[in-house]
Amino acid sequence: METFDVIIIGAGAAGLFCAAQAGQRGRRVLLLDNGKKPGRKILMSGGGRCNFTNMYTEPAA
Numbered sequence: 001m002e003t004f005d006v007i008i009i010g011a012g013a014a015g016l017f018c019a020a021q022a023g024q025r026g027r028r029v030l031l032l033d034n035g036k037k038p039g040r041k042i043l044m045s046g047g048g049r050c051n052f053t054n055m056y057t058e059p060a061a
Helices: 013-024 040-048
Strands: 006-009 029-032
Touching (some): 006 013
Parallel strands (some): 006 029
8 A cells, every 4th residue: 555645635726736845845645636637627717818817907908
């Protein structure tokens, strides 16, 4: 049986970020999610453009 230092339930934005941080700190991470692919819901929010909605915001726009 494998052992893990950290078990994260949910592979959304927060879960993926936590897993990455724990992995960078040398922890053995198990990431559990019931979705088809990790992070899939992140792609649905904002049509993939959610981080760019406020770029070049100015009164003329």
